[in-house]
Amino acid sequence: MTSGTAEEFTVHRSRMFGLAYRLLGSAEEAEDAVQDAYLRWSGADRAAIRHPAAWLARVVTNLCLNRLTSARVQREQYVGPWLPEPVFTQDGSLGPMESAEQRDTVSTALLVLLERLTPAERAVYVLREAFGYRHQDIAGVLDLSEANCRQLYRRAVQRVALPEARFVPPAERQHELVESFVLAAREGDLAGLEKLLAEDVTWWSDGGGKVTAARRPLVGRETVAHFLMGLRRTGGDLDLTVAEVNGMPALVAHAAEQLVAVTSCELRDGVIARVRVVANPDKLVFAGRQFAAMAPGA
16 A cells, blocks of 8 residues: 555545445444445455546445445444434535535535435435436436436435425524524513514434433424523533534534534525434534534634
């Protein structure tokens, strides 16, 4: 293994991590997949690799497909709601986040919807939507016919569609709403919270059986607002801040530099329609390292 081998791989590492994360919904597993790809890269015949980026995309995608097959069984046995691992994105960990389309490809809302897909559908959808691959190129990555890839893509698009269009408000408006949400929660302003929540708002908590969390979704403005008031009384020592997570402003709960939970809010018609909280410490390992690195003086 030469230094040149490692340097050339490093050029592609960020893109490969972004691909693996979108396919798996897990930053820790994505890192493992990228590391496995590096081992294959370091042992490959360089002269036979004409297009390194395409070769690595093929390897990473197929490594992730293997992981997705076993992950489906694990997620069926998961305690409570399963949510994707959060990733802080202001440092470019998942690629550019300059447009609404780029942010949407890593949003918690979309990653949850992608769980509806088969591994092959998810791979086709991610390669097409997030990385702009042509169906011909996707066929080469997955060893499928172009016609099959087109069929998988059409099916994936139908399966991730929502009854209402998934509209992503301007970043400034998202930030304002989440800041208002944090302020109302911090001050125990029940009326203020209720104004920010949709009448049919739904709250999911992912504790994975490791920490106390609601194991069933909470539905309704009044139910969620009163639940938040209870959390405020029991979690009074936590600091609440707003940071960019998965391309969107999110509420970050922490005690000093220790990450405790990450809350993403999905907006609809100017209010919060869906709230997803990741508190399982196993799912906060990657984001926890990012958060510690973001601290002043780190």
